[in-house]
Amino acid sequence: MSEDAEPPRRVRVSADDAAAAESPGTSGIALPGAPVHEADTVFLHGLMRAQLRLAAGSLVGFLLVSLVFTASIFIIARTADPILFGVPLSWLLQAYGYYPLILVFAILFARSAARNERRYRSLAGADEERA
Amino acid sequence: MNPALDIAAVVLVLVATVVLGAMGVRFSRTTGDFFVASRSVRSVWNASAISGEYLSAGTFLGLAGLVLLVGADGFWFPIGYAAGYLLLLLFVAAPLRRSGAYTIPDFIEARLESKAVRRLTSVLVVVIGWLYIVPQLHGASLALKVVADLPEWAGAVVVAVVVCGLVAAGGMRAITVVQGMQYWLKLTALLVPAVVLLIALSGREPELSPALEPLQAFPVELGPAATHPYATGSLMLALLLGTIGLPHVLVRFYTSPDGGSARRTTVLVVAMIGAFYAVSGTMGLIARVVTPDLAHPGLADTVVLALPSRVLPGPVGTLLTALVVAGAFAAFLSTSSGLVVSLAGVISQDVFDGSVRSFRLSAVLCVVVPLGVALLTGPEALVSSVGTVFLVAATSLTPVILLGVWWRGLTARGAAAGMLVGALTCGAALLGSALVGETLSGADAALAAALLAQPAAWAIPLATAVVIVVSLRDRDRVPSRADRYLARLHLPERRREA
Numbered sequence: 069m070s071e072d073a074e075p076p077r078r079v080r081v082s083a084d085d086a087a088a089a090e091s092p093g094t095s096g097i098a099l100p101g102a103p104v105h106e107a108d109t110v111f112l113h114g115l116m117r118a119q120l121r122l123a124a125g126s127l128v129g130f131l132l133v134s135l136v137f138t139a140s141i142f143i144i145a146r147t148a149d150p151i152l153f154g155v156p157l158s159w160l161l162q163a164y165g166y167y168p169l170i171l172v173f174a175i176l177f178a179r180s181a182a183r184n185e186r187r188y189r190s191l192a193g194a195d196e197e198r199a
Numbered sequence: 200m201n202p203a204l205d206i207a208a209v210v211l212v213l214v215a216t217v218v219l220g221a222m223g224v225r226f227s228r229t230t231g232d233f234f235v236a237s238r239s240v241r242s243v244w245n246a247s248a249i250s251g252e253y254l255s256a257g258t259f260l261g262l263a264g265l266v267l268l269v270g271a272d273g274f275w276f277p278i279g280y281a282a283g284y285l286l287l288l289l290f291v292a293a294p295l296r297r298s299g300a301y302t303i304p305d306f307i308e309a310r311l312e313s314k315a316v317r318r319l320t321s322v323l324v325v326v327i328g329w330l331y332i333v334p335q336l337h338g339a340s341l342a343l344k345v346v347a348d349l350p351e352w353a354g355a356v357v358v359a360v361v362v363c364g365l366v367a368a369g370g371m372r373a374i375t376v377v378q379g380m381q382y383w384l385k386l387t388a389l390l391v392p393a394v395v396l397l398i399a400l401s402g403r404e405p406e407l408s409p410a411l412e413p414l415q416a417f418p419v420e421l422g423p424a425a426t427h428p429y430a431t432g433s434l435m436l437a438l439l440l441g442t443i444g445l446p447h448v449l450v451r452f453y454t455s456p457d458g459g460s461a462r463r464t465t466v467l468v469v470a471m472i473g474a475f476y477a478v479s480g481t482m483g484l485i486a487r488v489v490t491p492d493l494a495h496p497g498l499a500d501t502v503v504l505a506l507p508s509r510v511l512p513g514p515v516g517t518l519l520t521a522l523v524v525a526g527a528f529a530a531f532l533s534t535s536s537g538l539v540v541s542l543a544g545v546i547s548q549d550v551f552d553g554s555v556r557s558f559r560l561s562a563v564l565c566v567v568v569p570l571g572v573a574l575l576t577g578p579e580a581l582v583s584s585v586g587t588v589f590l591v592a593a594t595s596l597t598p599v600i601l602l603g604v605w606w607r608g609l610t611a612r613g614a615a616a617g618m619l620v621g622a623l624t625c626g627a628a629l630l631g632s633a634l635v636g637e638t639l640s641g642a643d644a645a646l647a648a649a650l651l652a653q654p655a656a657w658a659i660p661l662a663t664a665v666v667i668v669v670s671l672r673d674r675d676r677v678p679s680r681a682d683r684y685l686a687r688l689h690l691p692e693r694r695r696e697a
Contacts, residue, residue: 112686112689112690115689115690116605116685116689119689120605123289123290126289127286127289130282130285134282138423141423141424142423142424142426145419145422145423145424146424149419149422151413153401154413154488155413155417155484156413156417156422158271158422158423158424159271159417159422159423159484161423162271162274162423163271163274163477163480163481163483163484164477164480166278166281166282167278167281167473167474167476167477168473170281170282170284170285170469170473171466171469171470171473173285174284174285174288174465174466174469175466177285177288177289178288178462178463178465178466181293181462182459182462185459185691188691189691
């Protein structure tokens with residue numbers, strides 16, 4: 069290499085400005101690397117609302133059923149409390165009655181939440197196909 | 200009771216734990232294995248492991264003891280623990296699995312983009328974990344003292360050494376196998392004695408039975424109708440919401456392959472722990488009939504160990520006692536190891552460099568501190584000690600986690616303020632209850648004592664309100680990627696991969 073040869077020109081190297089590239093005009097729900105579609109935003113917000121509504125509804129339903137169940141135990145304990153297998157019925161209900169209730173609400177919620185997600189997938193999938 | 204047989208049962212559990220743990224160690228090679236078992240644990244085995252980890256000394260020994268001591272009010276604890284899993288399922292199970300985080304502080308940092316809030320969360324997680332490990336070590340001390348007359352430090356040291364070695368050697372991958380086994384052992388260790396005792400009691404001649412009559416064993420004044428509405432309601436709120444804030448519970452959902460399987464796992468857990476609590480409650484009912492003489496603080500927690508020999512004084516009773524002892528040790532080991540794994544994950548990332556080596560060092564630190572506390576303090580009522588941990592988690596961490604999953608407007612300042620207010624309020628109320636609760640007198644004394652002893656009903660709303668108000672006043676600082684991260688939490692997996 070001769071001494072008077074010009075040094076190579078400096079080139080600035082940087083990573084892609086991913087944040088800027090992904091920065092959407094909307095509220096920016098896309099995951100890194102995924103394109104942003106208005107329809108996606110609408111569907112996703114719909115899914116979130118549906119899941120929150122489902123969770124809150126399940127909670128309120130569980131609390132109401134539990135309150136009614138607790139009131140029933142209270143009434144049984146205060147009135148005629150029959151003895152079954154040597155134990156008052158109110159004690160047996162308190163010891164064993166709540167767990168099936170909890171399980172039923174858990175199963176119902178899990179099924180409904182999965183259904184909400186399936187519905188979201190089908191809506192979003194149909195939108196992608198149209199696009 | 201036969202001390203040699205009981206110690207042999209303990210040794211057998213320890214050997215099974217070490218052997219299964221060693222099998223897990225063979226597969227633990229990556230950082231992901233150590234922290235979250237590479238997120239590849241299937242629903243049934245994961246549910247067994249979660250249930251094994253969740254059912255602690257408090258419920259294995261303490262629940263029957265509490266029913267014996269306080270009556271039907273004792274059943275509210277397991278009801279709250281089980282319903283807590285329902286809330287976990289409803290609001291956070293799938294989103295947290297999708298968060299991509301290893302630990303709660305990871306989640307908080309990713310959601311709020313704040314190192315300071317992450318550090319505060321880590322401190323709370325470690326304190327909650329330590330508070331939870333101490334009753335496990337107390338339970339081990341109590342069990343070995345009762346069945347083998349060993350000094351109180353022995354049980355705590357044995358559990359600490361085994362847990363420390365297991366977690367340091369194999370991390371989450373190793374303990375998932377162990378905890379799954381331990382759930383089934385714990386269930387068997389209570390179910391078999393319960394069934395045998397019920398058969399034995401039902402076939403007894405009335406004149407030979409020392410058992411109490413139903414109305415003596417189950418008096419109305421200790422029955423379901425005697426429940427204190429405020430104290431019970433507040434306790435239930437703490438137990439329901441506290442489950443969401445427990446560090447060793449949340450880390451378990453990170454081991455599921457995806458959000459849907461995290462949800463299915465939670466449903467299985469609800470079924471599994473419900474079955475266990477039903478069996479444990481049966482032991483409490485039997486205890487009220489057979490062992491009213493043990494209904495004293497300090498003694499009541501030993502009733503599950505004493506029942507088989509009381510009802511069946513021969514070799515059958517001795518064998519059943521050994522089985523119960525084995526189950527009790529499985530409870531101490533599984534809960535402690537789950538807690539240590541989650542705490543070690545936090546400490547290794549926040550204090551050290553997050554490597555496998557630092558995870559091992561952190562595991563040792565996570566055991567040594569609660570061991571010191573356990574050796575310096577005596578065994579208290581196991582169930583209420585665990586209940587206090589739920590209360591602290593419910594007031595400090597749960598509001599922030601829930602709002603972090605569902606509310607875009609949460610800010611770092613709001614989260615920090617809420618966590619501090621929740622933790623300090625809860626601590627002050629419990630301290631106040633211990634210092635002045637019993638000295639209060641007058642018409643309002645009972646209510647004041649209940650407000651201090653069970654502060655969840657006002658402390659959780661207060662902490663939540665602080666989070667919301669501070670976040671609203673700080674709305675310019677809503678994290679720039681909040682929408683993006685919320686989308687990640689709620690988007691079904693297949694859609695994300697598409």
